[in-house]
Amino acid sequence: MTLEREAAANTAKVLSEALPYIRRYVGKTLVIKYGGNAMESEELKTGFARDIVLMKAVGINPVVVHGGGPQIGDLLKRLSIESHFIDGMRVTDAQTMDVVEMVLGGQVNKDIVNLINRHGGSAIGLTGKDAELIRAKKLTVTRQTPEMTQPEIIDIGHVGEVVGINTDLLNLLVKGDFIPVIAPIGVGANGESYNINADLVAGKVAEALKAEKLMLLTNIAGLMDKTGKVLTGLSTQQVDDLIADGTIYGGMLPKIRCALEAVQGGVGSSLIIDGRVPNAILLEIFTDTGVGTLISNRKRP
Numbered sequence: 001m002t003l004e005r006e007a008a009a010n011t012a013k014v015l016s017e018a019l020p021y022i023r024r025y026v027g028k029t030l031v032i033k034y035g036g037n038a039m040e041s042e043e044l045k046t047g048f049a050r051d052i053v054l055m056k057a058v059g060i061n062p063v064v065v066h067g068g069g070p071q072i073g074d075l076l077k078r079l080s081i082e083s084h085f086i087d088g089m090r091v092t093d094a095q096t097m098d099v100v101e102m103v104l105g106g107q108v109n110k111d112i113v114n115l116i117n118r119h120g121g122s123a124i125g126l127t128g129k130d131a132e133l134i135r136a137k138k139l140t141v142t143r144q145t146p147e148m149t150q151p152e153i154i155d156i157g158h159v160g161e162v163v164g165i166n167t168d169l170l171n172l173l174v175k176g177d178f179i180p181v182i183a184p185i186g187v188g189a190n191g192e193s194y195n196i197n198a199d200l201v202a203g204k205v206a207e208a209l210k211a212e213k214l215m216l217l218t219n220i221a222g223l224m225d226k227t228g229k230v231l232t233g234l235s236t237q238q239v240d241d242l243i244a245d246g247t248i249y250g251g252m253l254p255k256i257r258c259a260l261e262a263v264q265g266g267v268g269s270s271l272i273i274d275g276r277v278p279n280a281i282l283l284e285i286f287t288d289t290g291v292g293t294l295i296s297n298r299k300r301p
């Protein structure tokens with residue numbers, strides 16, 4: 001067999017092997033959260049866009065929620081505005097909120113939409129303000145140390161939590177074969193803007209759409225223990241213990257919480273996977289070699 005013929009035979013084999021996986025997910029909705037850290041190169045972004053277009057082409061319905069923490073950080077730095085985080089959430093004053101809205105709703109959202117469309121998809125970019133897609137209220141953060149008799153309330157500014165998702169809009173777009181690309185900006189009862197952690201938005205969107213899967217693409221192999229081993233199949237209690245002993249901190253806190261909550265709220269399974277691996281989404285959906293942290297009521301199929 002010539003080399004060309006051998007390569008073609010391999011391609012045909014790979015496609016054929018994907019058939020049972022494609023059949024399993026046809027017509028199902030998958031919510032994919034694309035973290036700002038997993039957008040670190042043009043090559044990765046292009047690969048992500050192609051994976052999303054391929055999913056749609058075989059009849060699966062991807063809904064994308066994106067982050068952009070590092071990109072917000074870059075512009076804040078250029079503007080000499082300092083920012084800091086509490087429990088993985090950016091403390092957001094009015095000035096920072098303007099920057100968040102510009103970067104997430106403008107630069108990052110349109111960049112992803114453009115990439116998907118250039119590769120043959122029909123992506124529509126939205127923030128939570130479009131048709132009130134993400135209704136939100138101010139997030140209350142509390143902190144308690146062993147010395148304190150009661151928890152103190154910490155004001156982290158214009159940071160929100162999701163109150164409701166406009167599923168009519170998303171269902172309409174999905175039915176029309178569009179790919180929604182959502183920036184995690186919420187709108188309050190009086191039209192005010194809220195900065196919401198993108199993982200939390202993805203979890204709530206997945207719950208509201210009763211998605212088959214929530215995939216959280218990040219810049220690490222998964223949720224790891226202190227020795228660096230990727231942990232999978234964790235219960236709420238195990239996660240609570242890992243938070244209490246400091247194994248889970250920072251940006252992983254909202255991620256693992258929303259992965260658990262989504263499954264408790266009816267999503268088939270949640271996954272935390274390494275978005276730096278080329279074709280991470282395809283590996284997870286169309287093969288048995290998916291890796292990362294799986295939270296599910298079922299066993300990995």
Ligand SMILES: Nc1ncnc2c1ncn2[C@@H]1O[C@H](COP(=O)(O)OP(=O)(O)O)[C@@H](O)[C@H]1O
Pocket residue numbers: 034035036037038067069088199217218219220222223224225247248249250251252253255
């Ligand atoms: N137990 C843990 N396992 C893996 N990563 C962890 C853990 N605890 C904290 N982290 C941190 O969480 C980060 C992922 O969160 P984040 O930076 O917010 O990603 P993203 O931008 O993809 O949402 C990791 O890069 C790591 O620094």
Ligand SMILES: CC(=O)N[C@@H](CCC(=O)OP(=O)(O)O)C(=O)O
Pocket residue numbers: 034035036037066067068069070072088089090100159160184195196197198199251
């Ligand atoms: C409240 C809060 O922290 N919001 C995030 C929103 C973006 C985000 O979540 O981006 P990643 O997924 O890339 O981390 C922020 O301001 O960075």
